[in-house]
Amino acid sequence: MSNQTQYVPDFVTPPGETLAETLEALGMSQAELGRRIGLAAATVNRIVQGREPISRETALKLEKVFRVPARFWNNRQVRYEEWLAREKERETFQRTSAWVRRFPIATMQKYGWLPPAKTVEEKVDGVLKFFGVGSPDEWEKIWATEFKGHFRHSRNLRSDPPSLAAWLRQGELVAQSSETPPYNKARFSAAIHEVRELTREAPEVFENRMREICSAAGVILVFLRELPKVCANGACFWHRDHPVILLNIRHKTDDHLWFTFFHEARHVLQNVRKDRFIDEAGTTDGDLEEDANSFAANVLIPAAAYRQFTEHGDYSYQSVREFAGQLGIAPGIVVGRLQHDRLVPFSHLNRLKRKLVWAA
Numbered sequence: 001m002s003n004q005t006q007y008v009p010d011f012v013t014p015p016g017e018t019l020a021e022t023l024e025a026l027g028m029s030q031a032e033l034g035r036r037i038g039l040a041a042a043t044v045n046r047i048v049q050g051r052e053p054i055s056r057e058t059a060l061k062l063e064k065v066f067r068v069p070a071r072f073w074n075n076r077q078v079r080y081e082e083w084l085a086r087e088k089e090r091e092t093f094q095r096t097s098a099w100v101r102r103f104p105i106a107t108m109q110k111y112g113w114l115p116p117a118k119t120v121e122e123k124v125d126g127v128l129k130f131f132g133v134g135s136p137d138e139w140e141k142i143w144a145t146e147f148k149g150h151f152r153h154s155r156n157l158r159s160d161p162p163s164l165a166a167w168l169r170q171g172e173l174v175a176q177s178s179e180t181p182p183y184n185k186a187r188f189s190a191a192i193h194e195v196r197e198l199t200r201e202a203p204e205v206f207e208n209r210m211r212e213i214c215s216a217a218g219v220i221l222v223f224l225r226e227l228p229k230v231c232a233n234g235a236c237f238w239h240r241d242h243p244v245i246l247l248n249i250r251h252k253t254d255d256h257l258w259f260t261f262f263h264e265a266r267h268v269l270q271n272v273r274k275d276r277f278i279d280e281a282g283t284t285d286g287d288l289e290e291d292a293n294s295f296a297a298n299v300l301i302p303a304a305a306y307r308q309f310t311e312h313g314d315y316s317y318q319s320v321r322e323f324a325g326q327l328g329i330a331p332g333i334v335v336g337r338l339q340h341d342r343l344v345p346f347s348h349l350n351r352l353k354r355k356l357v358w359a360a
Helices: 015-026 030-037 041-048 056-066 070-100 105-110 120-131 136-146 161-176 185-196 203-216 254-270 287-300 303-312 317-327 331-340
Strands: 220-223 232-239 242-247 276-280
Touching: 015 041, 015 056, 015 070, 030 041, 030 056, 056 070, 070 120, 070 136, 105 120, 120 136, 120 161, 136 161, 161 220, 161 232, 161 242, 161 276, 185 203, 185 254, 185 287, 203 220, 232 254, 242 254, 254 276, 254 287, 254 331, 276 287, 287 331, 303 317, 317 331
Parallel strands: 220 242
Antiparallel strands: 232 242, 232 276
């Protein structure tokens, strides 16, 4: 029949089982068989247990002892090895299929981080190339094991690890393609205050200017779209000899963006090159994070000025605008600080915040 399909058994026993049955039927011990075919009893035992294959030479000797053609033993061995290979392939496919489903493939393709892919194999290939690893095992070793101890974040990480890894990896790829002069700490310290003057500008002005200012000091600044299940507002790490700052607009308002930038800028100045700082909302884990939070708050709104403003207790729209104007910063930053310190409800003064969206 022309439409017949090939039969692939669900399970194939090792040829050693057939050999054991033959020995039992003849009342022959494994040691005796070993003497008849020139193999150690331990070797025969490994063949019987399926831990060692029947070689072609052994098959010829078994033919003489049992008067069963060598091709019978060879075929049994071939069928068993083929079944093992299929099982391994099936298990590998199932494992890699489950692994690749952990990533936000559709969103990464939409952003152009991954090429279009229809089959599981194409998706796995794309993700492996994106991370620059040879297999899911290598990905686990690098991202899930080696880097895990080098992330600084809250004790209860809320981000999904594969999605967070993808977001960080895209930042690495952007950094790799950046041409940036050597890092200069003194120059970057001055650049921080230059960037502060941009807080009142529109995104189409401050985004490129921030990159230029940071790049001149040897710092790579990357604005990176958010991924699903990534709760990080920003990140800081070193790529070769350059610090990298990653920013997103997950909260869609300027106060979060500016605080995160100066928070990450402090991590750059802390010069801890072996760690990745992953900053999520509410992160206060460790002295370095506390230091970064205080730095960002005081650069944007000096402590003495903030204390004097809050002593009056006037948090009207006009008062906040005037105070922001005196400081030379966007009024949304003042609103964010007041809300954070619970001096005004989170529902108040939000009209003073600038809404941020990604360009199409």
